[in-house]
Amino acid sequence: METLLLFVFLFGLLLIGVPIAVALGLSTTAIILLFTDQPTLVIAQQMFTSLDKFALMAIPLFVLAGNFLSQGGAAKRIIRFARSIVGHLPGGLPMSAIFACIIFAAVSGSSPATVAAIGSIMMGAIKDDGYSSPFSIGSIVCSGSLGILIPPSIVLIVYGVTVDQSIGRLFMAGVIPGIFLGGGLMLVTYIAAVRSGFKKKERASAKEIWVSFKDASWGLLVVVIIIGGIYGGLFTPTEAAAVSAVYGFIVVKFIYKDLSWKQIPDVIKASASTAAMIMFIIANAMVFAYLLTILQIPQDLAAWIISMNLNKYMFLVFVNLLLLLAGNFMEPSSLIMIIAPLIFPVAMQLGIDPIHLGVIVTVNMEIGMLTPPVGLNLFVASGISGQSLGDVVKASMPWFFVLLAGLLILTYVPAISLWLPNLMYGS
Secondary structure, eight states, rough: HHHHHHHHHHHHHHHHOOOHHHHHHHHHHHHHHOOOOOTTTTHHHHHHHHHHOOGHHHHHHHHHHHHHHHTTTTHHHHHHHHHHTTSSTHHHHHHHHHHHHHHHHHOOOOOOHHHHHHHHHHHHHHHTTTTOOEEEHHHHHHGGGGGGGGSSSSHHHHHHHHHHHHHHHHHHHHHHHHHHHHHHHHHHHHHHHHHHOOOOOOOOHHHHHHHHHHHHHHHHHHHHHHHHHHHSSSSSSOOOOOOHHHHHHIIIIIISOOOOOOTTHHHHHHHHHHHHHHHHHHEEEEEEEEHHHHTTHHHHHHHHHHHHOOOHHHHHHHHHHHHHHHHHTSSSHHHHHHHHHHHHHHHHHTTTTHHHHHHHHHHHHHHHTTSTTHHHHHHHHHHHHOHHHHHHHHHHHHHHHHHHHHHHHHHOOHHHHHHHHHHHHOO
């Protein structure tokens, strides 16, 4: 009875437009007051202790670093470098946008920021070069979703904190799947461009490639600092976030000189607002997860799934379907903090690697960024392009199905996710 009412309260509040964090907190508080003997003080205690984790300090710092670089002109330089590499191929301009999204995702760690930064520059340019709206919109919307998989990834941090797994391993596990999915998106773009009759253009000279790389290198170096510093044992992921924030400030202020002193407080304010929203969601989701534990829901769900005698392959089908469905309605961080404690115990009993599971969960969250009614990337692209939400959804379909196929491959070929972390940290 308590479980049913909990989810009725939660989804009822979501349906009337209550923000997810508030809906989680209100539904949890109602059930605690009505059906448990827990003191109300436990709600505040759980919210505080849920945020009292060293790894979570990385989130506001990565947000700040991403905002410095995205608003400081790094995107334009990365696009120029991407065009020098693949711009001569059929479909070269949309492929350049995808390539730039892959790189910028590793700089910003945010899907909406990647879509906004690359899309605002490239969507019009792609259309002006003779490509249709689906090329200009769909390729960027879908490749921008890689921002929550390629490190630094806030979603991977949230997953790692929720199920107590190494953030460093999770970051390494996201690298090759991100490149794999990005390569698939570029391949489909190339094939579609060839079928549409687009021809090769003149290849950029070695000098042009070098100049564009040199200009973009200061922005690209943040990826080397983060991944190399973590792998080299120079600092933890949280310390890497602090280093990247300071580095991002130095690059945009003193090297690129794209931001004035008057603009910097606005960047910090926007970053603080975004980070506070994420932290508020996490705090309420952790209280919700605490109530689930009190009500024995994870244990009962695990027992029910085990009683069905599912092998790990069928269980992964169940997990993907569950996450794809839930991803239509919930924001990634809050969804992970609700679902992960439910599926994690069963996955461990079935012998599924927790790092591999983290990649599967995150790719599902990527796809959720592309599905209405909560697909944030769709709204960002709609605002930039001036197209309706329905038109953006239609435009993204070819690349959307590439991501679904990629999810299937990543689910059943764990080596793609685990090879790099096992190489760096040992199996």
